[in-house]
Amino acid sequence: MDRGRRSVLTGTGGAAVLGLAFAAGLLRPGSARAEAWNKAAFETRSLNDAVKALGGAPPTQSAEITLSSPDIAENGAVVPFTITSKLPKTESIALLVEKNPNILAANFQIPEGTEPWINTRIKMGQTSNVYALVKADGKYYYASKEVKVTLGGCGG
Amino acid sequence: MKALVGALGAMAACAAIAQQPRSPAEEIERYRAAIGEANPAELWEARGEALWKEKRGPKKASLEHCDIGLGPGAVKGAYTVLPKYFADSDKVEDLESRLVTCMVTLQGFTREQARKDPFGGPGKKVPMDALVAYVTAQSRGMKMNVSLDHPKEKEAYELGKRIFFYRAGPHDFGCVTCHGSDNQRIRLQDLPNLTKAADAQRAYDTWPAYRVSQGEVRSMQWRLNDCFRQARFPELEFVSPASIALTTFLAHSANGGTFDGPGMKR
């Protein structure tokens, strides 16, 4: 197996996730699929910039959104989140991690008939605020929470 | 567990009750419960089943007639009797060793080929991890029942026990350093006391496991290899006599426990 990979990771602090920025050249912007994928939004670094790239105005905080996860993740490579929106006409639910190199992790379109509820797993490079961003009736709303990421092991 | 977490959440939200922050240990428990709901090891199990049935190697044969402990072709429950003595090879073998033997005898691979690349990694899928995931999953819910009746089984157990307590290297570590006392942890990871049945069962019964930190299914052979790496030993060779002896000691110590692998670990 690739021990070298592990030593590289260890050398930079042991986090399993280093960074998530990617080279724009790898995305083949010419293809139809890549155009459908919102490259600009996935390159942003702040909540407001991400919403702007998604075509919205700065979001407002909402108690109608529940962002649920453990407060401490044993490993940043897999952090489970459940997001529920009680906002009427919820159209999309996105997950954003403030301290990841690029803030937007995933964006789910919720058609009519699908519950505004998503359960998924994302990577976190370090302890960070996480946002659930919901588009409802054309406007953006968010909820946030901090998730601590711990390190571990004898070689870390 | 989930209901309890929900109830605690509701209490914390209630303004009349002062918020009681959960301890780190409770939060880690919540984390494990949440990720335990879906184990990517299932992807390995499916791949392993296909590989088990696929005609491979110079002899273009499947592994469906491999005797992994309960007779040729019997997969269900076979992992619970391993390691065990096999008359055809005149050796005590664990699952990985036995798969190597069958890849040689049934499929015609050289031993060298069958032992090569035992552990997967990023972008590298290997047959061994998948086969181990498939075979072990067929023993889920069954009790571990490793025999020491044959003299070679007894000897492997005794050697394994001595290896467990063997301290060496620049850190003076042995298996016992981390796994010889109750209720200890390294960073936030609980360390099973492998000299006690209950802990040995809990640990052994959940390997192999999907390692969240690596995104891979890891076999018991990998587990031992990586423990020795961190204990600052040289590199433990795949299906080596020491690895099988140590596995015999650990598996027998876990007898009576209900096998629940492949598990999911940090």
Place this chain on the structure above:
Amino acid sequence: MSAQHVDLDAKTVAVLKSSFKANGQATLDRLDQDEVQKLCSGHDLAQPVDKAVAERIEKSQQATIKYPQGSLLGDWKNGEKIAQSGVGKQYSDDPTAVAGGNCYACHQLTKAELAYGTIGPSLYNFGKLRGFTPETQRYAYAKVYNAEAFSACSNMPRFGYHGILTEQQIKDVVALLMDPESPVNK
């Protein structure tokens, strides 16, 4: 000890030697035990170490400790980095990389780090509880240098004796434990 046990002990060493391969800095001679390792192998942690054996180990290991000239108190900030890092001596480690002591793997030290182990005792408020005296500094240095000199068959590596940490690094760890400004003592 029965003849059978002696046989099995000898066979254990033979089986180990046939089962490992050298990998980078982790050469096969690492399987060879020194006196302490030999005496401590087979020891069940639930039992106390035989008194005579313990005295023999502690005495021989006391004699290995080399104290530096001058102050034993280094830089606690660097000590904290050493306490956090587990790099060093694994075959997967770059042998030229700065090694760590991995103190947090086994000990609580500061209040800020939640991810600490419990194999060793909590060292939170180490200096504050024992007093910021030169004697305690000397004890801390010696304990990190060679824990077997104080507690035979300890689980703690002999950081100075085995050259895992340098003299300056041990002084930095002593500062982490003993500097009144260190977060360990806050």
Place this chain on the structure above:
Amino acid sequence: MSDPMKIRATMVGDKVEVKVLMSHEMETGQRKDAKGATIPAWFIQNVSATCNGKTVLSAQWGPAVSKNPFLSFRFSGGKPGDKVVIAWTDNHEDKRTDEVTIA
């Protein structure tokens, strides 16, 4: 070639609950290999789920979604025996489509 997804679709009350595991590296493009060379980004970008020809979920993902991704969602309008079809496309334009019958 990529491995099949593991999909489960079950009735929870009058809704269909879908749980899906996908086999994918989800490489971030930030990690380096043993020789110090950057490992190129490789991750699923688009996911869609349909039932009886109707889209019940679609998603855009970045490389921050975990390796071997897991996703669960619930929708109305499905019944036992119906098929749920899930498809993904990654940034190398690899594709994978799998289906499951609602239990």
